[in-house]
Amino acid sequence: xxxxxxxxxxxxxxxxxxxxxxxxxxxxxxxxxxxxxxxxxxxxxxxxxxxxxxxxxxxxxxxxxxxxxxxxxxxxxxxxxxxxxxxxxxxxxxxxxxxxxxxxxxxxxxxxxxxxxxxxxxxxxxxxxxxxxxxxxxxxxxxxxxxxxxxxxxxxxxxxxxxxxxxxxxxxxxxxxxxxxxxxxxxxxxxxxxxxxxxxxxxxxxxxxxxxxxxxxxxxxxxxxxxxxxxxxxxxxxxxxxxxxxxxxxxxxxxxxxxxxxxxxxxxxxxxxxxxx
Amino acid sequence: xxxxxxxxxxxxxxxxxxxxxxxxxxxxxxxxxxxxxxxxxxxxxxxxxxxxxxxxxxxxxxxxxxxxxxxxxxxxxxxxxxxxx
Numbered sequence: 001x002x003x004x005x006x007x008x009x010x011x012x013x014x015x016x017x018x019x020x021x022x023x024x025x026x027x028x029x030x031x032x033x034x035x036x037x038x039x040x041x042x043x044x045x046x047x048x049x050x051x052x053x054x055x056x057x058x059x060x061x062x063x064x065x066x067x068x069x070x071x072x073x074x075x076x077x078x079x080x081x082x083x084x085x086x087x088x089x090x091x092x093x094x095x096x097x098x099x100x101x102x103x104x105x106x107x108x109x110x111x112x113x114x115x116x117x118x119x120x121x122x123x124x125x126x127x128x129x130x131x132x133x134x135x136x137x138x139x140x141x142x143x144x145x146x147x148x149x150x151x152x153x154x155x156x157x158x159x160x161x162x163x164x165x166x167x168x169x170x171x172x173x174x175x176x177x178x179x180x181x182x183x184x185x186x187x188x189x190x191x192x193x194x195x196x197x198x199x200x201x202x203x204x205x206x207x208x209x210x211x212x213x214x215x216x217x218x219x220x221x222x223x224x225x226x227x228x229x230x231x232x233x234x235x236x237x238x239x240x241x242x243x244x245x246x247x248x249x250x251x252x253x254x255x256x257x258x259x260x261x262x263x264x265x266x267x268x269x270x271x272x273x274x275x276x277x
Numbered sequence: 278x279x280x281x282x283x284x285x286x287x288x289x290x291x292x293x294x295x296x297x298x299x300x301x302x303x304x305x306x307x308x309x310x311x312x313x314x315x316x317x318x319x320x321x322x323x324x325x326x327x328x329x330x331x332x333x334x335x336x337x338x339x340x341x342x343x344x345x346x347x348x349x350x351x352x353x354x355x356x357x358x359x360x361x362x
Contacts, residue, residue: 046308047307047308049307049309050305050306050307052303052305052306055320057305057319058305069317070318071318071319071320071321071322072320072321072323072324072325073299073301073320073322073323073324074323074324074337074339075324075337079308080308238325239327239337240329240356240358
């Protein structure tokens with residue numbers, strides 16, 4: 001159990017503390033961080049999931065930006081079947097969910113500092129299993145993508161930020177054998193895409209272990225909106241490269257809150273909740 | 278599994294039967310309360326046509342649906358895509 005601390009105003013927020021004790025919310029310093037985050041998808045919070053017969057048509061964002069939907073039955077992920085540490089996760093069988101407001105997610109590729117952290121299990125597709133993305137891995141469509149690449153059984157952990165001017169990508173990480181498939185991990189990264197030093201543009205982690213690949217580009221970033229809507233479980237297309245795997249929780253924190261200390265705090269929160277490593 | 282049809286009209290005829298059989302369109306329920314949420318995303322299609330890099334239109338069809346709605350179902354298809362990065 002966490003340590004009871006005073007709030008910023010010097011008073012304990014008893015409602016949040018009660019929710020924490022009831023297991024409904026993370027301890028409130030992290031809760032405050034997450035509730036102001038652009039993206040916070042939590043499969044353990046049934047109130048955020050809209051479904052029929054376990055097929056998910058909408059996953060509400062507990063953060064500040066848009067929700068994610070899927071109106072096509074065959075592409076809907078599944079809830080209420082799998083658990084991790086006794087908590088519900090959402091399963092993807094070549095499924096995905098989509099946002100609809102491109103401008104909201106421009107910060108993922110325009111140089112804004114942010115971190116992402118997810119409790120995720122990647123399956124063993126013959127091609128890609130994306131966590132999220134909106135650039136289709138294109139060299140000319142600005143955006144971001146994070147995916148597991150199992151072509152040739154490479155089991156690669158990949159991050160790409162693209163601009164509209166071709167290679168090299170402003171940020172690119174490809175670490176072969178970086179992920180063990182069919183195993184839940186806390187998958188996280190801190191991105192500073194406009195950093196003048198290429199190697200400082202991204203630090204990424206599986207559980208508490210830092211990745212070994214290093215970004216080598218200082219290519220310029222795009223300030224244009226992404227070409228594609230942001231997809232959860234897709235690279236940005238409309239289902240051609242959809243996820244096989246499971247997502248328990250997915251968080252993106254941006255701006256002044258996107259510090260290494262806060263990334264570690266969110267990873268700790270996720271690991272304590274989901275008991276991953 | 279993915280399937281392709283001789284024409285878009287053939288796909289739409291099959292898809293119309295599937296939608297009728299599944300009661301699509303329909304609203305969905307909040308997973309916590311079980312109450313229908315008319316304002317959340319409805320299910321409005323069973324599947325949809327996509328185009329691979331050879332220009333072939335195809336759609337994802339789950340095995341149980343392919344079995345239940347076999348009449349008018351297209352032929353199995355493995356979509357082709359150029360190498361992506």
